[in-house]
Amino acid sequence: MRPYITLTLSILFLILAKQAHAADSLMIHSAWIPEMPPVSRVHAGFASFHNASDEDIEITAVSSADYASIEMHLSKQVDDMARMIPQKSLIVQANQMMTLKNGGYHLMLFKPQRKLIAGDSVRLTLELSDGKKQSFNATVKKSSEENNHQHHHH
Numbered sequence: 001m002r003p004y005i006t007l008t009l010s011i012l013f014l015i016l017a018k019q020a021h022a023a024d025s026l027m028i029h030s031a032w033i034p035e036m037p038p039v040s041r042v043h044a045g046f047a048s049f050h051n052a053s054d055e056d057i058e059i060t061a062v063s064s065a066d067y068a069s070i071e072m073h074l075s076k077q078v079d080d081m082a083r084m085i086p087q088k089s090l091i092v093q094a095n096q097m098m099t100l101k102n103g104g105y106h107l108m109l110f111k112p113q114r115k116l117i118a119g120d121s122v123r124l125t126l127e128l129s130d131g132k133k134q135s136f137n138a139t140v141k142k143s144s145e146e147n148n149h150q151h152h153h154h
């Protein structure tokens, strides 16, 4: 009986340790929201997700107190038309960097709950497929600002 219990506990510990590790393995870099005119009811959100673990990480939902709802989209060219296709989840592959960008995967943030201007910070929360949540800040920036910034790096 006893060796069996020990073995079960060891396995359980390994599983828990692995899950804890997985949740800490998603790093979020340079999250930003292009500043929009105050009348705009929908904003875009961009970031880089770095999965430093050996297992895929699935983002199943995104939320923020600053928006009524948030969707994950993929921009695609369909018959010469630019379409945005809602995604049920985003998968950040093991040991990969996924960069949300214009014309690719991005966040769509609906109905801002307050006036958001360049320099403001928005708290976003990701929900992962294992039930864990991970929060991060996105900075509101003028689009031109970010373009200049990116230009600098190249």
Ligand SMILES: [Cu+2]
Binding pocket: 073, 074, 084, 106, 107, 108
């Ligand atoms: Cu979209």
